Amino acid sequence: MIKSEQKRLIGLDMGSSSVKLVELSQDGTSYELERLALVPIGQGDSQEAAKRALSMILESESVQCKAVATSVSGPHVAVRVLRFPQLAREEIEGAVWYEGGQVIAFDINDAYVDYSVLDRQDANGEEGAGRTDVLFVAASKHEVDWRTGTLKESGLEPRFVGVDMLVLLDAALMEPSVPQTVAVLHVGAACTGIGVTQGGATPFVRDLEIGGNAFTHVISAALGVPFSEAETTKVTGASWTPETEQAVRDVASHLIGEIHRSMVYYQTRSHGARVEKMLLCGGSSRLRGLRSSIEDSLGIPVEFWSPMGRVHVDEGRFDMPSVEQLSPFVALAAALAMRSEVA
């Protein structure tokens, strides 16, 4: 019997509150956990802090694998479907650069750009005759370069730089019972990512600049305590007052309102395609009552999810309760480590 070659890849998520590393080995379609680490980022310049956190992980975990997949998100990253009248092959590049430059909020000349022409069917089932639809992705060079530069300085080999929500959608599509139209909601500390795809086609991605920090800020104001103390109150749920509850509810309503608007926008663009399920991940997905509030407001099932659910974990090597506890935080790092095409 020929045994397939085992691949290894590190998924690295440089978040604003912590750096997360997941190393997986892959044999065929099964994944084995080799390493798992989360190092909080202290206050200060976030890039310097991220570098320090990464060196701490590399030293303490004696990481051997060099190949890394990482990703970017936020206002300097854009994923859009561009619609043109039918274009000849040689006209597409120029049209994409011109139109892409108009729809993004940063300079396209300082960005890495990637695009692919969508199948007619990918254009959300609408008859696309006489039209060329293009999936356009742009990321500011600065966002990408400081990450790849940091990895190289640390002796690592950046093999893949993706977009957070596209990477998470790809991982969601690998789940065995994923519905036709599925959404992923990734709630972090500084921001929240929303991704929707219908049968794996024409992804819709939006990044909101609101996350767990917004909840901590209102708790801090309601209780008159510093941010760090409010953070503990939020996470433990201890000593919540009616004022805290109200402040948290207000932020949650704002966040859910934004999510709802994105869903409505998606539905309009995709001619009524209804999201059948939302998969919830990221550290702030654990905020008390958030899952059920989103479910009640959107009227669709919302489930906790992490690609870690498909990873085999050797109980002799890892402390299972810790792995379970970290699972929502390392969803993106795990999804990155599953990019077998670059391992």
Ligand SMILES: Nc1ncnc2c1ncn2[C@@H]1O[C@H](COP(=O)(O)OP(=O)(O)OP(=O)(O)O)[C@@H](O)[C@H]1O
């Ligand atoms: N039990 C909990 N309840 C509520 N919030 C929690 C809990 N545990 C962690 N959090 C919040 O999760 C957030 C950290 O999540 P995560 O690691 O996904 O963010 P990040 O990747 O660093 O941030 P970002 O992606 O926005 O830059 C923090 O805001 C933290 O307060």
Ligand SMILES: [Mg+2]
């Ligand atoms: Mg994050």
